[in-house]
Amino acid sequence: MVDSPFVAHNGFALPVQGLGTYNLRGLAGAASVKSAIEAGYRLIDSAFNYENEGAVGFGVGRSSVENNRLILTSKLAGRHHEHKRALIAVQESRLRLGVRVLDLMLIHWPNPSVDRYVEAWEALIESREKNQVAQIGVSNFLPEHLERIEDATGVRPVVNQIELHPYFPQEEALAYNRERGIITEAWSPLGRAGDVLAEPVIVEIAAAREITPVQVVLAWHATRGSVAIPKAAQPQHQASNLAAASIRLTDDEVAAITALGRPDGRLFGADPRTHEEM
Numbered sequence: 001m002v003d004s005p006f007v008a009h010n011g012f013a014l015p016v017q018g019l020g021t022y023n024l025r026g027l028a029g030a031a032s033v034k035s036a037i038e039a040g041y042r043l044i045d046s047a048f049n050y051e052n053e054g055a056v057g058f059g060v061g062r063s064s065v066e067n068n069r070l071i072l073t074s075k076l077a078g079r080h081h082e083h084k085r086a087l088i089a090v091q092e093s094r095l096r097l098g099v100r101v102l103d104l105m106l107i108h109w110p111n112p113s114v115d116r117y118v119e120a121w122e123a124l125i126e127s128r129e130k131n132q133v134a135q136i137g138v139s140n141f142l143p144e145h146l147e148r149i150e151d152a153t154g155v156r157p158v159v160n161q162i163e164l165h166p167y168f169p170q171e172e173a174l175a176y177n178r179e180r181g182i183i184t185e186a187w188s189p190l191g192r193a194g195d196v197l198a199e200p201v202i203v204e205i206a207a208a209r210e211i212t213p214v215q216v217v218l219a220w221h222a223t224r225g226s227v228a229i230p231k232a233a234q235p236q237h238q239a240s241n242l243a244a245a246s247i248r249l250t251d252d253e254v255a256a257i258t259a260l261g262r263p264d265g266r267l268f269g270a271d272p273r274t275h276e277e278m
Contacts, residue, residue, distance in 0.1 A: 006227060008158035009181025010138065012135050014071065016222045017244045018043030019238070020187065020231035025052045031061025032233040044184075045161075045229045046097070047075035047108055048089060049277070053096035061098055072097055075108035075139055075161075076124070078278040079157045081116035090132055099145030105133040106161060109277045110145045121149040137161070139187075141273045143176050159183045164226055165191030166199070166217060169258045170267030174226060188267055189221055189228035190214065201256045211247065217245035220257045 005013035005144050019041045024032050033044060046056045053074060060070065068168075074097065081091040094102050105124055110117040124136040137159030138146070150156045160177050164170045164186035177184045188198060197203075197213040206213045214230075218241060221228040232238045249257075270277075 006183045006225060007157060007181075008135075008183050010158060012158045012183075014159070014183055014185075014227050015043050016074075016227060017041075017070075017218065017242060018045050018185070018227060018229040020229040021046050021052055021056055022231055023052075024231065024233060025050075025055050027058075029055035030059035030062065032238075034063045035235045036232070036238045037063040037065050039082050039235060040242050041238065042069060043073070043074045043227070043229070045069045046273070047106075048077045048080070048093055049075070049108060053093055057096055057098035061159070065194070067099060071103045072099060072105040073106065074102060075106045076120055077274065078109055078111045078114065081107075081111065081114060081120040083119050083123045083126075086120050088129060090124070090127045094132060101131060104137060104143055104159065105161060106137045106139045106157075107141070109140045109275065110138070110142075110272055111276050111278070112273060114274060117145065118152045118182055121155070122153060125153060125155050135159070135183075139185075140270070140275075141172075142272050145272070146176075146180075146182070154260070156180065157182055159185055161185035161187055161229075163187055163266060163268045163270065164221070165265075165267075166196050166202070166220065166257050166260040167191045169224075169261040170260075170265075171258065174224065178225060182271055184226045186221055186226045186228050189226075189230050190217055191265075191267065196260070201260065205253050205257075209247070211244070212240065214241065215236045215244040215247060216249075217257070219247035219249050220254060222247065222261055223249045223254050224258075 139161040
């Protein structure tokens, strides 16, 4: 993997690409995680609600790479925002992943109508102080959510993982996070892959550079400063995706892809102001 990390306000660094593991479960999922690590992935993304922390931990344990060279991530489910439940959920994630200290723990969604995400953030801070997790962050948080947790606790997240792809480029969120030293991770970085990858501008850039459309989109993320976490189960796809970490697009190429953004670009309309995921 090309070592070109993005760095948070406290010095925490992430590589330009990680492995998404949604729906990678059981022994097949564990094998995919192992092959990805062997290929060079060092950032592995999971979540309590993915129901695959055991498979991820098994794959990590079977790889030839030591845990201290990896960054394992999980996410706190909405039903665990209450302080005591959050503390236990962090412990469960550590046990399932098979690690003493979890590298990065995120709040999965703010769930504002429930309105316990500040409480959940306080629990993650406590888990960090107890050396159960090394770094803490959030997912799907808007500026209003980020500002509220920092105002309440004085602690700023190192990561905000958000929906980000060519149909939903999130320019304002990306700039907001960058200004505050919060690393932006992109979930579903290829968006509606079939449609996005057929876009003429992406096909043309791919042909001119002699790379694949998928690599073009992943290079767009890297050039803009977002950490893409595409899911890839097969070794050949993992290697191809990872090769895009070294590609940087021109300003004109980035602008042309960003222009594909749509007002209704969210994949399933999950606006963090209203979306609830327990």
